[in-house]
Amino acid sequence: MTMTAERIGVRLPRRPAIAEPRRRGRWHALLREPGTALGLILVASLLLAGLVAPWSPLADPTEINLPDRLLSPSPEHLLGTDHLGRDTFSRLVHGARATLLAAAATLVLSMTIAVTVGLLSGYYGGWPDTALMWVVDLLLAFPSLILALAVAGALGPGLLNVLLAVGAVWWVGHARIIRGITLGEREMAYVTAARASGASDRRIILRHIAPNILGPIVVLASLDIGWIILGIAGLSFLGLGAQPPTPEWGAMLSDARPHLQTAPHLILLPGAAIFVAVLGFNLLGDGLRDLLDPRIRRLAR
Amino acid sequence: MGAYVVRRLATLPLLLLGISAVSFALLSVAPGDPAEIVLHQRNPGQMPSPAAVTAMRAELGLDAPLPAQYVRWMSRALAGDMGRSYVTEQPVAAQLARRTVPTVVLTAAALGLALLLAVPMGILSARRRGGAGDALVRLAALVGSAAPSYALAFGLIILFAVKLSWLPAVGYGSAAQMVLPAIALSLAPMAQLTRLIRASVLDVLGQDYIRTARAKGLSEQMVVMKHALRNALLPAIGATGVILAHLLGGAVIIETIFTWPGLGQLIVGAALTRDYPVVQGFVTYLAVIVLLANLATDIALRVADPRLRYERVGV
Numbered sequence: 363m364t365m366t367a368e369r370i371g372v373r374l375p376r377r378p379a380i381a382e383p384r385r386r387g388r389w390h391a392l393l394r395e396p397g398t399a400l401g402l403i404l405v406a407s408l409l410l411a412g413l414v415a416p417w418s419p420l421a422d423p424t425e426i427n428l429p430d431r432l433l434s435p436s437p438e439h440l441l442g443t444d445h446l447g448r449d450t451f452s453r454l455v456h457g458a459r460a461t462l463l464a465a466a467a468t469l470v471l472s473m474t475i476a477v478t479v480g481l482l483s484g485y486y487g488g489w490p491d492t493a494l495m496w497v498v499d500l501l502l503a504f505p506s507l508i509l510a511l512a513v514a515g516a517l518g519p520g521l522l523n524v525l526l527a528v529g530a531v532w533w534v535g536h537a538r539i540i541r542g543i544t545l546g547e548r549e550m551a552y553v554t555a556a557r558a559s560g561a562s563d564r565r566i567i568l569r570h571i572a573p574n575i576l577g578p579i580v581v582l583a584s585l586d587i588g589w590i591i592l593g594i595a596g597l598s599f600l601g602l603g604a605q606p607p608t609p610e611w612g613a614m615l616s617d618a619r620p621h622l623q624t625a626p627h628l629i630l631l632p633g634a635a636i637f638v639a640v641l642g643f644n645l646l647g648d649g650l651r652d653l654l655d656p657r658i659r660r661l662a663r
Numbered sequence: 664m665g666a667y668v669v670r671r672l673a674t675l676p677l678l679l680l681g682i683s684a685v686s687f688a689l690l691s692v693a694p695g696d697p698a699e700i701v702l703h704q705r706n707p708g709q710m711p712s713p714a715a716v717t718a719m720r721a722e723l724g725l726d727a728p729l730p731a732q733y734v735r736w737m738s739r740a741l742a743g744d745m746g747r748s749y750v751t752e753q754p755v756a757a758q759l760a761r762r763t764v765p766t767v768v769l770t771a772a773a774l775g776l777a778l779l780l781a782v783p784m785g786i787l788s789a790r791r792r793g794g795a796g797d798a799l800v801r802l803a804a805l806v807g808s809a810a811p812s813y814a815l816a817f818g819l820i821i822l823f824a825v826k827l828s829w830l831p832a833v834g835y836g837s838a839a840q841m842v843l844p845a846i847a848l849s850l851a852p853m854a855q856l857t858r859l860i861r862a863s864v865l866d867v868l869g870q871d872y873i874r875t876a877r878a879k880g881l882s883e884q885m886v887v888m889k890h891a892l893r894n895a896l897l898p899a900i901g902a903t904g905v906i907l908a909h910l911l912g913g914a915v916i917i918e919t920i921f922t923w924p925g926l927g928q929l930i931v932g933a934a935l936t937r938d939y940p941v942v943q944g945f946v947t948y949l950a951v952i953v954l955l956a957n958l959a960t961d962i963a964l965r966v967a968d969p970r971l972r973y974e975r976v977g978v
Contacts (some may be wrong), residue, residue: 397805501685505908507915508912512930513940518694519935601917626817630814637811
């Protein structure tokens with residue numbers, strides 16, 4: 363129960379990053395790290411692909427064309443076609459949109475719950491804290507992917523249900539971490555000062571503590587996207603997520619399964635897309651963590 | 664020590680009660696009428712008559728109020744009766760028991776493989792920090808934690824089963840059939856453990872007592888193996904519960920791909936057909952296993968690390 367931080371490999375900042383004079387220099391340092399720069403490039407390309415996909419001149423990703431099924435790559439179909447004659451490249455690019463939108467929505471949902479529970483629990487303490495953390499400990503006993511699978515199964519198949527399911531189980535570990543950070547912040551002089559000047563609890567939480575714990579929240583979120591993408595694509599692969607004909611990477615993998623022997627690239631391409639997306643976000647997350655957490659940065663030197 | 668164990672054990676019943684409540688709530692809030700789902704499963708394609716639905720609701724005990732349903736479910740579960748599958752009408756407990764062995768075999772093989780590689784890689788990486796070996800290990804851990812196990816599984820099947828025909832692609836029973844799923848399942852925990860062990864060896868190597876060991880002239884071999892490693896492995900032991908949860912989550916997908924007749928395959932089928940009693944039983948079962956694993960880990964850590972006994976550790 364004490365290993366929440368390790369679950370996602372997070373080294374928690376002891377002190378949140380407060381504005382430093384040489385901010386510009388630090389952002390430049392971020393880009394000088396080759397890994398982080400690569401992560402930024404990968405993430406930026408994915409975001410671009412996801413953004414422009416509907417307005418791009420690519421073939422319709424859902425248009426079925428049976429005579430052209432399982433074609434090899436050609437100038438007309440850059441990465442060939444799938445078992446229904448749909449353009450694979452177009453489906454991959456549109457898949458980036460589905461994946462990123464679902465991951466972003468899941469992240470917003472789970473982080474909103476985590477930050478709310480963590481802040482309230484850490485700030486007020488007492489019996490609400492005890493009760494909330496008891497629930498958190500309880501939920502931590504459920505392997506998150508399996509709980510998400512059960513929730514998604516109960517809600518029925520669909521990408522929206524999968525993101526609700528993943529979001530509903532993902533916040534648990536973060537709530538504990540954010541509570542811990544809040545607990546530390548509550549004792550800081552600036553909180554005492556705010557209280558002395560007559561600020562309400564609500565104001566202290568929203569205007570004083572929340573901005574100060576933004577750094578760790580960003581780090582947690584950025585390290586999380588990779589896991590969320592893996593989880594959503596995994597559930598889609600199992601048939602619980604995106605339904606045909608939606609172009610989504612996990613669903614593409616499962617569509618390509620019967621053609622494993624004749625068209626292995628149909629499986630390997632969406633697999634590679636998921637890998638690249640997760641790698642990009644993980645690299646970027648590691649870079650952000652190093653940037654926002656001076657303690658780790660010192661260790662890494 | 665004894666007091667600690669007693670205190671932890673005392674919280675178990677409350678946690679178990681909580682787990683059962685979560686599992687029960689999970690599916691009682693699900694949309695759709697289970698009675699209609701059951702009738703659908705038994706007579707596919709037919710619209711069940713209202714009379715049949717009412718009769719089925721009574722048969723399943725769904726006409727009772729929710730708290731009463733929970734108490735009944737709970738008291739039966741305590742006696743080892745987790746209800747019957749809507750689809751196969753088999754007792755859930757027997758299905759879970761039958762499916763446990765294949766999953767234990769597979770996850771144990773994957774965990775063994777992960778440890779076999781992660782421990783030496785983590786140590787090497789920490790000792791040669793900044794060197795070529797470290798860079799290589801860190802790259803491997805990075806790739807390992809980003810690669811989706813399901814895509815890796817298909818990559819392995821395509822390479823070793825389809826192209827080279829060295830190993831069978833799917834099935835259960837022989838050792839050869841276990842190689843590919845075990846490799847696919849081990850990748851993520853391997854990456855996770857490698858990072859964990861590297862970080863903790865680095866941490867330990869910076870401690871004063873390591874400087875003392877070096878100062879008294881011990882060989883580096885001796886310092887690392889005898890003084891550093893034992894302490895450095897403690898965080899890895901502490902992560903057992905997390906790794907276990909991870910392995911079980913991964914096994915769901917890997918078992919489906921390799922048609923491995925374990926718990927993972929069972930739950931996926933049950934989730935897709937809305938076989939609620941199976942899903943409920945499975946989720947409860949796994950949560951109890953993880954809970955007990957966490958408890959055993961915490962106690963083992965206290966035995967292994969005397970320092971913890973003097974700290975006040977929250978439950």
